[in-house]
Amino acid sequence: MTGWLIRRIGQALLVVLVMTVIVFVGLHAIGNPVDILIGQDVDQVDRARIIAELGLDKPLWQQYLAFLNGALHGNLGKSFVYNEPAIQLILQRLPATLELAFAALIIAVAIGVPLGLVAGLYPGHPVSRLLMTGSVVGFSLPTFWVGLMLIMAFSVSLGWLPASGRGETAGFLGVQWSWLTADGLRHLLLPALNLSLFKLSLVLRLTSAGVREVLPQDFVKFARAKGLSPLRVVLAHVLRNTLIPLVTVLGLELGSTIAFAVVTESIFAWPGAGKLILDSINTLDRPVIVSYLIVVVCLFVSLNLIVDVLYRLLDPRVRAADGMEAAA
Numbered sequence: 001m002t003g004w005l006i007r008r009i010g011q012a013l014l015v016v017l018v019m020t021v022i023v024f025v026g027l028h029a030i031g032n033p034v035d036i037l038i039g040q041d042v043d044q045v046d047r048a049r050i051i052a053e054l055g056l057d058k059p060l061w062q063q064y065l066a067f068l069n070g071a072l073h074g075n076l077g078k079s080f081v082y083n084e085p086a087i088q089l090i091l092q093r094l095p096a097t098l099e100l101a102f103a104a105l106i107i108a109v110a111i112g113v114p115l116g117l118v119a120g121l122y123p124g125h126p127v128s129r130l131l132m133t134g135s136v137v138g139f140s141l142p143t144f145w146v147g148l149m150l151i152m153a154f155s156v157s158l159g160w161l162p163a164s165g166r167g168e169t170a171g172f173l174g175v176q177w178s179w180l181t182a183d184g185l186r187h188l189l190l191p192a193l194n195l196s197l198f199k200l201s202l203v204l205r206l207t208s209a210g211v212r213e214v215l216p217q218d219f220v221k222f223a224r225a226k227g228l229s230p231l232r233v234v235l236a237h238v239l240r241n242t243l244i245p246l247v248t249v250l251g252l253e254l255g256s257t258i259a260f261a262v263v264t265e266s267i268f269a270w271p272g273a274g275k276l277i278l279d280s281i282n283t284l285d286r287p288v289i290v291s292y293l294i295v296v297v298c299l300f301v302s303l304n305l306i307v308d309v310l311y312r313l314l315d316p317r318v319r320a321a322d323g324m325e326a327a328a
Contacts, residue, residue, distance in 0.1 A: 116207025
């Protein structure tokens with residue numbers, strides 16, 4: 001286990017390093033931020049001075065090495081627009097994005113797993129067919145359209161929930177959170193529902209497929225032969241073994257939820273990192289864009305590593321395989 005963990009950490013660091021190169025080179029190729037930051041009437045002397053101040057007059061490889069050196073010391077550069085440390089801007093808004101992503105995933109699991117369990121246990125029932133059809137619709141609907149429909153229904157027509165903003169927050173561990181206040185929860189519900197739709201459909205289908213795969217297994221038949229109640233067989237044997245592979249998928253889906261929350265944040269004016277990155281893309285604010293993408297990559301890699309560790313702890317077959325490799 002220790003040797004495997006060291007190898008996985010080494011692979012994670014290599015992935016982050018490669019991604020920094022891809023991100024840095026890719027941003028350099030999409031355009032020059034100076035063309036957006038300053039007007040056309042600026043003379044060449046001032047233009048050259050601004051380019052030098054931003055460090056854009058150096059060759060690309062020198063810019064990357066300077067960025068990498070700063071990154072190793074926790075400095076990812078200053079925003080061209082805000083003139084503040086880029087990583088500070090990201091971290092100030094990241095809790096709002098994390099809160100939204102976790103809320104969306106909780107909704108997806110809380111609704112998707114029970115519905116998937118029903119669909120898997122009774123595959124021929126009309127309700128199960130309706131659930132599976134609904135999951136396909138959930139995959140297909142555009143996030144921005146669903147968000148607008150939610151606003152029209154629950155904010156404009158019914159007036160039950162607010163359509164934008166984060167609402168009242170409360171501090172916990174030095175960070176402001178919406179879920180700690182009633183007003184904040186009301187503001188959180190609609191964007192979380194919007195962001196959870198795709199994940200809910202995915203969890204439903206994965207749970208249903210897992211249940212159908214586990215039901216014919218010998219250990220389930222043995223549990224029934226022992227006289228265990230149907231409810232205990234489902235909860236202790238079928239559902240438990242279905243959730244083990246689901247943990248891996250959910251860990252990776254959390255990373256993608258954080259990365260793609262930008263659309264939902266824009267629709268509901270949620271003050272997270274996604275809104276900041278959209279504004280930064282419009283102005284080609286490279287340090288902020290790079291910082292955001294590096295933070296997302298680090299979250300992806302960290303979550304993947306945590307999920308791999310949990311998978312080995314939850315699945316005895318993997319632990320047994322690790323033990324056989326160590327003995328060999």
